[in-house]
Amino acid sequence: MTAATTRPQFDAPARTIREVDYGFFGPDSPTWKVWTASTAVIGFQRAVTLEHFDPALTAAVADVGGIYTDPRGRLDHTFAYFLIAAVADSRMAIEASEHLMQVHAKATGIEPISGKRYSANNPDSQLWIHVTGWHSVLKCYEMYGPGPLSPAEEKQYWADCVTAAELQTCKPADVPRSREEVREYFAMMRPKLSSSERAHRGMHYLLFTPSDRGFKLWAGSRLVAPAAIATLPKWMRETGGFDQPGLLDAAYPRAVRIAIAALKNDRLKLAVARNGVGPMTARLLKEHMEAGIPQNPITVTPSQARELYGRAARTTA
Template identity: 30%
Template sequence: MTTAGDLGLFGPDSVTWKVHEELIVTLGGLRSLYLQALHPRAVAAIAQNSGYRSDPWGRLERTSDYVGTVLYGSTDEVERAASRIRRLHARMTATDPRTGETFRVDEPELLLWVHVAEVESFLTTARRAGLELTDDEVDRYYAEQVRAAELVGLDPSMVPATAAEVAGYYEAMRPQLGLTKDSAETALFLTVPPVPQSWGSRSLRLGLTLGPTRWAYLGIASTAFGLLPPWARKMYGGPGWQTTDMTADLSVRGLRLLMKGALAAMPQRYRVAPMRRQALERAGLS
């Protein structure tokens, strides 16, 4: 049961709500998937257990629902969603393609990699798109997100809680990362996703595959890839040039302005996501 005033993990005074009010943060989710795929075990676990190839848009919707619940759900809603995720992960195993070893997908090291790649991508995308945050707010965001890490079963003491700790974590992880067959296939899938058979007629699907929509999405995916750290782009065989960073910054800032303009043109009731609107109502801020 949802209780009025129950704001769950965060609330209107949190940096988390400030960051995720930005629609451009959704691009950070795509960036995080490119980054997560560079961990050989993490991407093997996804490839062997996820239905993202057969139902990519359904998986995206389920993931978005979970993230939205963690951000804006009541305490009970958050715990129920997290409990489902923990039970699901506890049943899954995968095989390391390099060693043949079978491992659990809820190993703390894997959960931590996915968590850090995700929250760092959200924050970095928002800042490079133009959201102004102080250094203190950046550290507060990471500290707030430790609560989200606990939900999936992580010990909070092992989760980076400041920008410096996140940078140190990446530095320590880089020797374990690299391009594998799974990561290359995942990156290609993220860049050129299929159009579902259920999406209208054959001519419409062909138009989405070859027409302006495809080229627009390719530009979005290219921006997400360009926002990766230079060392991550190099692992994919891409450039680590500073000019690539500058181009990605200009692109993501332009996308943010386009999104803001599109939202402003919409009726008021569509400008705020339903989960966020419900959370604002519980906070008495509707």
């Protein structure tokens, strides 16, 4: 039984997305470009599906049950956090990070297959969430959006990924720093991953959300799912029980690229964010699009931001 008595939930801070600075990466970064592209919606569905290969995360999701009682809200809050880490100012990012870790601290319990205790803040589980998120969003950007980043941009993107991991409980030395290290990480993780009955249920619920959760979520999940699945290796698809015909793999990417190319208009991008993810994500994306120059137009490190805006700084102010 989980120790959590309420559904873990992340709520965006009651301030606009970029007031004090440019956050950790800045306007010219590949991170801003990749995480605010329409393809990020596909990458996000891919990532939250892959999370269920971690038995501890599957147990946490199943015990808390938020994706079943409020799938739209859970997806919206999760994507909003990733977006804040990528493009918000450092104050909002630090506040969001501390709030989320506080919420995750309540999500503990026993993983039923191994009998081991799990914690949503466990560094290994947090690293799996982080790497699958950053890798999935880039993978879908490359496959359905503008294409691969330049070598310099890709090097910077993975350096940014390491920086963003500082907002979670990840061990810095464990975070992959290149595409090759990401491949090595997945190879190292593969023997540790599994797909139980509860994992299958979670994956299929996120890929093909039932109609009783609302028409938009039902229809949106089914439109995006084939695109997300098409980016995955065969072993993941077979292990997760959501493989699809090769004909769909061949036909879907071209159609998705055409659709994504048509979403250059900001209003259309916001509509995708609102209907495909949720209102919090759409609000943050809109603020990102409209944000002017912040009070201090520089980037900072997470440690610098924590000194300025962390809980310890707020309590002594």
